[in-house]
Amino acid sequence: MIKTKTGKAAHERALRLFAMEHGMKKKKLSTLLVGMLLLLWLAPSAWAADSTDLQEIRRQIEEMKKDYESRIHELEARLQKAEEAAGQTPTSTPAPTSTASNGNTADNKNTNTASAAEVVPVAAGAPASTNAFNPDISLILSGTYAHLSQNPNGYQITGFMPGGDIGTGPRSFNLGESELGISANIDPWFYGAFNLSFDSENNASIEEAFLQTTALPAGVKIKAGRFYSGVGYLNEQHSHTWDFVDSPLVYQAFLGSQFHNDGAQLKWLLPTDQFIELGMEAGLGNSFPATDNNSNGVGVFTAFAHTGGDVGDSNSWRAGVSYLHADPQNRTYEAANVANSMVDNAFSGASDLFIGDFVWKWAPNGNGERTNFKLQGEYFYRREAGDLAYDTSGLDHTGNYLSRQSGWYLQGVYQFMPAWRVGLRYDQLYGGTVHYGDNQAYLAPTNYDPHRATLMFDWSPSEFSRIRLQFAQDRSRQNLTDYQVYLQYQMSLGAHGAHIF
Amino acid sequence: MKKTLLILTVVLGCCALFFPSAQAAIKVVACEPEWGALTQELAGDKAKVYVATTALQDPHHIQAKPSLLAAVRTADMLVCTGAELEIGWLPILLRQSGNPAIQPGKPGYFEAAEFVRKLEVPTRLDRADGDVHPSGNPHIQTDPRNFAVIAEALSQRLSEIDPANAADYKARYADFLSRWKTAMARWEKAAAPLRGAAIVVQHKGFPYLEQWLGLNEVATLEPKPGVEPTSGHLSEVLEQLQRQPAKMIVRAAYNDGRSSEWLSERAKIPVVVLPFTVGGDDQAKDLFGLFDDTIALLLKANS
Numbered sequence: 001m002i003k004t005k006t007g008k009a010a011h012e013r014a015l016r017l018f019a020m021e022h023g024m025k026k027k028k029l030s031t032l033l034v035g036m037l038l039l040l041w042l043a044p045s046a047w048a049a050d051s052t053d054l055q056e057i058r059r060q061i062e063e064m065k066k067d068y069e070s071r072i073h074e075l076e077a078r079l080q081k082a083e084e085a086a087g088q089t090p091t092s093t094p095a096p097t098s099t100a101s102n103g104n105t106a107d108n109k110n111t112n113t114a115s116a117a118e119v120v121p122v123a124a125g126a127p128a129s130t131n132a133f134n135p136d137i138s139l140i141l142s143g144t145y146a147h148l149s150q151n152p153n154g155y156q157i158t159g160f161m162p163g164g165d166i167g168t169g170p171r172s173f174n175l176g177e178s179e180l181g182i183s184a185n186i187d188p189w190f191y192g193a194f195n196l197s198f199d200s201e202n203n204a205s206i207e208e209a210f211l212q213t214t215a216l217p218a219g220v221k222i223k224a225g226r227f228y229s230g231v232g233y234l235n236e237q238h239s240h241t242w243d244f245v246d247s248p249l250v251y252q253a254f255l256g257s258q259f260h261n262d263g264a265q266l267k268w269l270l271p272t273d274q275f276i277e278l279g280m281e282a283g284l285g286n287s288f289p290a291t292d293n294n295s296n297g298v299g300v301f302t303a304f305a306h307t308g309g310d311v312g313d314s315n316s317w318r319a320g321v322s323y324l325h326a327d328p329q330n331r332t333y334e335a336a337n338v339a340n341s342m343v344d345n346a347f348s349g350a351s352d353l354f355i356g357d358f359v360w361k362w363a364p365n366g367n368g369e370r371t372n373f374k375l376q377g378e379y380f381y382r383r384e385a386g387d388l389a390y391d392t393s394g395l396d397h398t399g400n401y402l403s404r405q406s407g408w409y410l411q412g413v414y415q416f417m418p419a420w421r422v423g424l425r426y427d428q429l430y431g432g433t434v435h436y437g438d439n440q441a442y443l444a445p446t447n448y449d450p451h452r453a454t455l456m457f458d459w460s461p462s463e464f465s466r467i468r469l470q471f472a473q474d475r476s477r478q479n480l481t482d483y484q485v486y487l488q489y490q491m492s493l494g495a496h497g498a499h500i501f
Numbered sequence: 502m503k504k505t506l507l508i509l510t511v512v513l514g515c516c517a518l519f520f521p522s523a524q525a526a527i528k529v530v531a532c533e534p535e536w537g538a539l540t541q542e543l544a545g546d547k548a549k550v551y552v553a554t555t556a557l558q559d560p561h562h563i564q565a566k567p568s569l570l571a572a573v574r575t576a577d578m579l580v581c582t583g584a585e586l587e588i589g590w591l592p593i594l595l596r597q598s599g600n601p602a603i604q605p606g607k608p609g610y611f612e613a614a615e616f617v618r619k620l621e622v623p624t625r626l627d628r629a630d631g632d633v634h635p636s637g638n639p640h641i642q643t644d645p646r647n648f649a650v651i652a653e654a655l656s657q658r659l660s661e662i663d664p665a666n667a668a669d670y671k672a673r674y675a676d677f678l679s680r681w682k683t684a685m686a687r688w689e690k691a692a693a694p695l696r697g698a699a700i701v702v703q704h705k706g707f708p709y710l711e712q713w714l715g716l717n718e719v720a721t722l723e724p725k726p727g728v729e730p731t732s733g734h735l736s737e738v739l740e741q742l743q744r745q746p747a748k749m750i751v752r753a754a755y756n757d758g759r760s761s762e763w764l765s766e767r768a769k770i771p772v773v774v775l776p777f778t779v780g781g782d783d784q785a786k787d788l789f790g791l792f793d794d795t796i797a798l799l800l801k802a803n804s
Contacts, residue, residue: 078624188606191596212596219574219599269599271575275567308567313555316566361564365557370757418729418757462728463562463589464628499564499589 135184135192136495140240142176143489144169150474150482157253158478159431159446160405161333161347161384163288164256168246168474168484175200176488177239179207181495189215195238207238207260219269229259230267230279231302231322232378233357237500243374244456245470245486248409249427250380253450254353256288259324261300275318277306289351289382290326300326304355308501313366318501319358326351332392337442344393345443347401349386355379361501370418377410390439399438406430413456423456429476450476464492527663530572530603532581532591533560534779535642536613538788540580542677543656547666551576556781557755560586561632561727565593573598576609578662580655583612584619584639608661614639616654617647620708632727642778644709645685645792652677684789692796698803699745701738701770703730703752703761706777710795719747722760730760742768749802753777773802 146152148171155167183193191214195207210225228236234251235258247257263283270276285299286292293299302325308318330346337343356379363372381404388401407429415421427450434445452475458468467489474482526549531537537552544550551572554560560582563569573579573594581587595604603609619637626635641647656674660667696715700707703722711718720741724734742764750761750772758772765772775795776785784794 078622214596214604215601216599217601221597221599267599269570269574269597273571275571277570306567309571310566310568313557316564316568318567361566366555367558367755369559369562369755462628462632496585496588498593499562500593501564501566 133184135182138181138492138494138497140177140179140181140238141489141491141493142178142240144174144176144245145487146171146174147485148482149484150477150480155477156335157249157429157450157476158448159434159450160253160429161331161335163331163333164252164258166252166257168482169486170200176490179238179240183495185214186211189213219271221265221267221269223265223267224263226260226262227265229261229281229302229324230265231259231304231324231353232355232380233318233320233359233376234378235259240490240492241497241500243411243413243421243423243458244425244454245468245488248378248411248425249429249450249452249476250378250407250409253405253407253429254289254380254382260287261290262286263298263300275306275308279304279306285326285328289324289328289331289353289384291328291331293327293329300324314364315360315362316366316501317358317360320356322353322355322357324351324353324355330389335443337391338444343391343442346389346392347384347386348389349384349401351382351384353380353382355381359501368415370415372415374413375411377408379406379408381406388436388439388443390442395442397439397442399436399440401437401439402435403432405432405434411454419460421456421458421460423454423458425452425454425456427452427454427476446478448478450478452476463497466490527577527659528575529578529580530569530576532579532587533642535648535788535791536580536582538779538791539648539652539655540659542788543652543670543673544659544666545669545673547663547669548578548659556776556778556785559755561589563587563590565590565597569594570597573603574600576600576603578609578611578658579603580611580613582614582639582641584614584636584641585634586614586639608658611655611658613647613651613655614641616651617641620712621705631723631725638705638708640706640777641709643707643775643795644713645681645688645788646713647709648788649678649681649685652681680789684792688792688796691800695796695799695803698749698799699747701742701747701750701764701768703750703756706753707751707775714799716799719745722750722752722764735760735764739764739767742770746770749773749799751775751799754781771802773798775799 146169148168152168152170156162157166178198180196180198181193182195183191186192191212192210193212194209196204197207198204206226208225208227210223210227212223213221216222228238230236232251232255234242234247235255239247239258246252251257261281261283263281265279265281267277267279270278279302281300281302282298283290283300284292290300302323304320304322306318306320308316310316327350329348331348332344332346334342334344357377359374359376361368361372361374364370384401384403386401387398390397390399407427409425409427411423411425413421413423429450431446431448431450436443436445452472454470454472456468456470458466460466468487470484470486470488472482472484472486474484476482526547527544528551529537529540529544529548530551530553531540532553534552534554534556537550540548540550553569553572554563569590576598579595581591601607614636619639619641622637623630623633623635626633641651652674656670659670663670692714697717699717699719700711701720701722702718705721705723705726707716707718710716720738722730722735722738724731747768747770749770750765750768752758752761752772752774754774754777758774761772774782775798776782776791779785779787779791781791782794784797785791
């Protein structure tokens with residue numbers, strides 16, 4: 001019953017739509033249709049008269065009928081499609097605007113309620129689809145061509161314990177990271193997201209897989225699972241949203257490019273006019289600078305605070321401070337000893353990292369369509385203290401270890417005309433002080449401050465595609481100056497990307 | 502370590518208790534200026550309205566900036582266009598705000614486009630067609646008849662959220678509606694000469710205005726919705742205009758003016774910069790001013 005009613009209702013509405021398009025009332029349309037039908041019925045008897053005029057009229061009516069029928073069908077199809085689309089969000093059933101051009105509100109009210117009565121059975125009668133609740137799916141395609149003057153294999157930043165996923169990337173043509181993202185509300189209480197990344201060697205890795213509460217009151221949110229930590233500014237952002245091909249040196253040196261972790265996050269957005277957000281995380285510590293210690297406790301702990309606001313219509317900013325504490329056990333790495341041969345070492349102890357970050361965005365009147373500018377910088381300071389096991393696969397000599405190291409980057413990206421941007425970044429690391437204690441016979445601190453300068457141009461014909469050219473003079477390795485040229489594409493398919501700040 | 506965690510949790514918990522969210526006037530965040538103005542008409546001093554964007558900003562391309570997050574965090578109600586206009590930024594604000602009252606499906610979440618019939622609903626969805634909106638064209642605020650429908654729904658919603666002032670909302674709605682009806686009759690009478698006028702638009706932002714006033718859109722400067730005008734496409738439009746002249750080029754206040762100026766010079770037709778929403782120019786101070794000015798500007802260009 002519902003079905004036939006649905007069909008009828010749809011037909012009715014198609015007729016009304018049709019009438020609207022032709023600026024006539026429904027009554028007028030039905031009169032016209034009845035008149036046409038009457039003429040058609042009368043036509044055969046008139047045929048007897050054998051008048052060429054009548055034949056012509058009949059032909060014209062036939063044409064009109066065909067024309068109108070096809071247009072009604074078209075409208076019915078369009079209406080059905082629209083209703084199917086609306087069926088996914090039952091609340092968004094369209095209500096008609098007034099058909100009367102004088103905007104009579106009594107009319108408005110009538111058509112409104114009338115249509116609501118009609119629309120309800122349509123929505124209810126829509127075919128049950130198991131696909132209707134499919135989550136948002138997005139796919140990022142990226143690829144690079146790299147020309148590097150120095151051998152990228154065995155890349156290490158001089159004086160900094162390597163960890164995580166760092167380096168310049170391989171030479172020549174390379175498939176970058178392809179990223180599949182799936183996200184949706186789970187129920188009235190939770191939101192879930194999943195990000196799978198595939199590298200060019202066909203390895204899949206879970207970048208993020210988390211749930212987040214949506215119904216907790218008072219600005220409190222809890223996230224659990226695997227996620228990018230909220231420390232710093234850039235850490236939470238996926239690589240395809242970066243303004244440069246690679247991550248800043250401080251991120252590579254202190255966080256192994258990007259810190260993600262299996263754990264839980266508590267965030268609280270204060271109910272103040274000024275944006276203030278506090279957060280903390282506890283986790284297993286399965287990524288650099290932490291290690292998975294096979295213990296029941298917390299392997300890594302972070303705390304952060306962000307604030308921000310606007311200055312007039314044209315400027316907005318955000319600044320923050322973050323802290324990360326980890327207790328890595330046997331964090332192994334490979335390094336050159338005083339005899340310049342490579343040995344395996346392991347660090348156990350406490351790692352404390354402090355980050356200060358800020359970003360400033362400018363666009364005339366807050367409209368960045370033509371020009372806009374973004375200035376961003378972060379400062380990192382890390383203290384690591386504990387024991388260092390030298391040459392774990394040979395001598396295995398343990399001694400005290402203490403390091404105090406820091407670094408920063410500053411970058412500016414300017415959109416000088418629609419779709420075109422230019423960016424400049426400077427990276428600086430300070431080798432700081434490193435004490436090897438009893439191991440100082442084997443390992444020597446370097447007196448070197450790695451740095452890098454990067455220039456980038458990109459072109460984004462739409463917000464879903466970007467092509468980038470990047471030049472860098474990379475002096476992160478002592479006595480090696482790497483001249484780098486990258487050409488990169490980044491494409492975004494599927495669900496609309498988020499305009500993060 | 503554990504102690505630090507415990508202390509922080511307690512501190513955060515205590516702080517949360519010390520900030521009661523009870524407000525005298527309800528706090529409304531309007532995504533676009535037109536909904537801010539409408540809410541103000543319907544709620545008066547019963548609502549404190551924060552407008553997230555200005556008329557000089559493209560509502561498609563807003564970022565979830567800190568000031569907006571802070572505003573959404575304490576809002577009792579959100580009044581937005583919907584129809585995927587704010588798809589790039591509103592979902593992040595909603596998710597990060599930690600404010601359950603304004604989540605989709607709750608009374609505090611109001612999408613104006615739900616209540617009007619959308620035009621230009623695409624029959625196929627493909628990004629090769631540009632930045633198309635699956636629900637139809639979201640720029641519903643260019644037809645005053647839509648405001649009459651939306652005002653009724655919004656007024657009811659305000660009463661639902663703030664029942665104590667329901668009578669006041671009702672009275673304000675009735676008052677607004679009578680003033681709006683009078684104004685609409687005035688606008689329609691004044692705009693009669695515009696019926697059938699051929700116009701070129703920069704962005705497909707005016708189908709509702711065109712339907713209301715019977716304007717005839719013959720070309721767009723953007724080759725595809727949301728794609729910047731290219732010189733090749735502009736030359737094509739110019740060529741088309743030589744065969745099929747138009748009266749004017751229409752753009753919104755937030756659109757970049759260069760392509761329309763370029764075409765205006767060559768096609769020898771004026772550019773009309775419509776306020777597009779409240780605050781788009783000095784005259785469009787409120788909703789009435791918005792349409793007074795829109796009609797006046799169109800008439801001037803048409804003469």
